[in-house]
Amino acid sequence: MSNNALPLSAVELGRIDAWWRAANYLSVGQIYLLDNPLLKAPLCLEHIKPRLLGHWGTTPGLNFIYAHMNRVIRRDDLDMIYLAGPGHGGPALVASTWLEGSYSEFYPNVSRDEEGMRRLFRQFSFPGGIPSHVAPETPGSIHEGGELGYALVHAYGAVFDNPELIACCVVGDGEAETGPLAAAWHSNKFLNPVTDGAVLPILHLNGYKIANPAVLARISHEELEQLFRGYGYTPYFVAGDDPAQMHQDMAAAVDAVVAEIRTIQRTARAGGSDPLRPRWPMIILRSPKGWTGPRSVDGKQTEGSWRSHQVPLSDMASKPEHVRLLQDWMESYRPGELFDAAGAPVAEIAALAPVGERRMGANPHANGGLRLRELRLPDYRDYAVAVARPGQDDAEATRVLGSFLRDVIVHNPDNFRVFGPDETASNRLGALFEVTDRAWMAERLEGDDHLAPDGRVMEVLSEHLCQGWLEGYLLTGRHGFFSCYEAFIHIIDSMFNQHAKWLKVTSREIPWRRPIASLNYLLTSHVWRQDHNGFSHQDPGFIDHVVNKKADIIRVYLPPDANTLLAVADHCLRSRNDINVIVAGKQPAPQWLSMDAAVKHCSTGIGIWEWASNDWQNGGGEAGVDQASEPDIVMACCGDVPTLETLAAVALLRELAPDLRVRVINVVDLMTLQPREEHPHGLTDKDFDALFTRDRPILFAYHGYPWLIHRLAYRRSNHANLHVRGYKEEGTTTTPFDMVVLNDLDRFHLVSDVMDRVPKMRARAPHIKQAMRDRLVEHKEYIERHGEDMPAIRDWKWPW
Template structure:
């Protein structure tokens, strides 16, 4: 079979092999249906009665038989080839299938001994599914062998490729549902084959499962002409093999042949590349297009309406079974059609012939160590971040570009960890000033290369594609299989992956309570090109709201860092790269900013996460009149400039400057592991003095974090309030009332003793705002007193 798309049509299995394969499939189907319906009587030792049925029927049958079919056949491949393989289930709510196969393989009972491989264990297996206190209906973290949670569609293929990168012996079988294939992230993910290096990476075998329907509607790819379908995937660069039908005997033979062809082709592609025989030609990786009826082997008709092969089989084909004797009888007939007495012995254990269809030990997809990546995780070999320190003899007198400084450190992280660290980003690694990494690596690129291209190669540790979804999915798959990485992005557009971040954070939250799941490397976001330095790109690029999304997740998972300069960024980055089971969000600028702290002080300040900057404060030995707090590089700059103005115009005012690096420190210690106790918070901010807080993001987030603090009534927050345009950097902060002049006005307005006698100063601050606004409108840039300001003390 040499055609790009080939219908598998010959008998590839002996009759006995076919019989055993079908027996395993029937067992998995029986267990899948049993989880949806049965509360008791798991092996149908007695006729079904209403009390055997769950009171609430939840779950999704329609996709389960196809998933089980693929699983059974992939097990055959693993056994025949001793293949290292994991299985990703993209179709939504494929949980019954994943759990059924893990139990058949014995892994489920190893992980959860109470769910034993016998009749009592089967009863517990059935009862727990979609049941209070049990397990979800999708492929959740609780399911052995899973790295992909199927509750939200679109990410399976990106996860699969992420798992394959730097895993040369691994094949990732990814079942893509035809409903899922309609999502934007999945449609983009087909292009991942342009980033897979056959010499150094593993392989992904996509299996597009066309069962024709979503919840209530047909699917696009199942309803287009076959020639168009084939042309689509040939256009993506794949070699599709088509397997279609509804006769199990015929379909087993076809699927076996297609898989053998695909696996042979993968082996040939990799062997050719690994002996240097590619000649720069991008391989055409195989994929399988599997077309089966939705709800295959389930009820063909219910109440006179077709079910198998229609949308009606998507969830629960037979509803109201407890109250409808006809449905109860039909359910029993359906379950008995799998002939469970042939599949399970007298104690309820799968018979030896069925158990023998599963691979052994770590070769079981439900027990593969890659699907529990913490088992394979090795710490990064990190350089000493202090070696990249920017000299700071006096605070606030010299400038550097923080992310450019970090880039030098990341260059050496890349060099020291050539096969377990990658940087993902949507075409912005150089733009975000991390270009030093290209001194030691290239961007991965398997498509055509031209002489004018720079830093493109078949292998590399930087991955760029203009899809935040794809970057996030690749990195998640990479982390979940035991490696490390960093995602750098423009701050405004990281919102594109809000939902993906949510799912990963939920995954981490659940796995923390599963002792058999080992910790994985943290998901690290570096958000640069941020809201206050997107003045040239305008309103569309100005949005710090990802921090608000992040703060909705469980406190033990989330960390948010706002380092104010280069040395604090180096310290924060080192901490994040060493951490486990977190989502770390680091917001740092790429434009020149003042250097505030020498490295030794930066390390201490980052370890504290929050602290008084004594060198900038004027309240030593006395209570402050006002607390000026800041979080973020631009807010820190404006706060310190405001302190300068206060010293010059109102020198009698005692000012305390508090800088926040770790945003979570603002929460109470009862709410977050990094939180401050009330006593610590009060010692920094006081309980009765005005607090003017200059914040990088939306002001209400600070109020949300501190609303129960003693001094909250005195807290006034300045931040981004959705005012933006194409303008100058200083005009941006003025538009949002975060500028130094407005901060001084806030101080005057909130210290009662100043309201009368500081009127002239307040008016002067207003005049300065007008003057600077007028200057930008005439000259198109900020005046020198802004651009050249340094800390004068």
């Protein structure tokens, strides 16, 4: 920026510089000190933490930006949140929120005085304290900074349908090298200046990562500018290392971008027609890594070098000269000018802080549960598929769900969106386009399908962006739904991890964090109906990944038909602080339960399907109570295709072995299989035994990898008799039924499994198993000749 105009008066310059020095002082203290927070005595080893953990290099830049955002928030009464993308920048946000007072309001024991400062320092990266990154414990944060790449996409998610909000998003130059961040720059093609807020990206180039130079810091100014103009931004550059000049240049840049944002919004909102996509402003800030820290340590350059990335001064016990260097470093900020005798920030610093909820640490958008409005949900029963008799008619479960979601959008036009990677229509949710379009601010051509600036469907061919937008949307108090092909949801495994960790900490350990709407996944185009796309599209393993997380947070549902899917979806949209994974097929499939039956079934998540069982016919008492009425075999199923194959196997068993007593159990809520002590939805041992018996064989047909069922049920009394069939990594381009045959999940294999496990069938087992082998040979010959499944398979109906 030019230094011809000086936007800051001497008073303003003094306030900003004082804040910055104070935040830097507090940040260094957090990394190093246990005691002596105001340096009232000469530093000695006893004042210093025995284990030095933290990241200094990015911190002064984050403090610098925070100070400048405070000025314009206070001046213009801006509604702004702060997202710190650089990893482990926690000291900066903790320091600034303590200076503004919001930290002490959330944590009264960390008061704004000398004792509070001592606690502030001691808790950082210390047992029983707080993490080194910007974590859920940090006031004002919606972004978990432990993993890089997601800050910008979270920022855009936060401002969708938040027309007055500005998300100041600092992108570190290391983070800028990640794939998700590179894609996130394109979020500006989805931001509607009429109904959405604004993102102010600040690319902070301090030159280095842990040990290597950063790519964007080592390309020419011209190339860097062209890159971001190509992304659709107007970049403003601020560069240097002289604090006074940098403050003036940064203030000028911030004034320019805020004015530009307001002009873009004012023009669009006064237009009355489809707004044109604006070129949004951004700032590229170049400052030294570890700015204001030790210039050199042990004769090696530190400030402006990768050596300042983490802890510039270490080995305190073996290098006592480092203790003196630390004291010199902290005293260089002139703490006597920054804090009064009691340890509180001086009035000059307090004068820069915004007031009340305008403080970025106290902004209610960053504690989204404060702003959460209940969804107005239509009655899901109104969308029911008529089921007069089980298994007689087919329906596409997700198409039925699409009509329900369509009306959710109608009733909630500004706080509910559907996200997905270019698959909304493919996943049979096309009813959404009866009432809305795909959000799109880029160029539109004649013949495009349902594109509009105000669309409520967020489609982009990046699972990372869909996930990140949705997370930002939820964390700021709205609701959403993410549909994806089952195999490719793995792309966001790590993002799921971070959100699950956030929810675990916020829901159990941070009472001031209010509950937010749950993260809802619909996984469709699933493993058993990817026969046409082949092996690359066949993977049900996301469930296994999800189940690793805390039971308080995760829920997994596998509804077997459309009516159960409706009941599950309604429940998930009403839930809070959960991650709900729903797996449901989109292809025509048999419908088993009426809506009344589906509601009852889903209310417990597991149950005996009496209409498919015959064990109750052969005893004197209620099933599971009278020993005479115990089944010979329990046939359990979880998932739409396993349910179909189980019922087809049961039908064969009734034909071939009519005296065999079979109990059919369907599982909708996978977590019911865990003991109640391990998951809140788990069955008690008594209830589990009543369903599955204590000593009878159990044949379980499962949607995913078989070992997960064993893992969930290994503590149950009858686990030794549990045999699970599921996906065993066999797949190719073939027919739908051949997919289940390849994995031994088909009806013929299931019948043979029963023969192997029921002692009373020993005499007839060889004949029945031979008949099943013959059916499998017939199947193989038929599909190789005709290219489709046999009519007896394709057209099968439940016969009773």
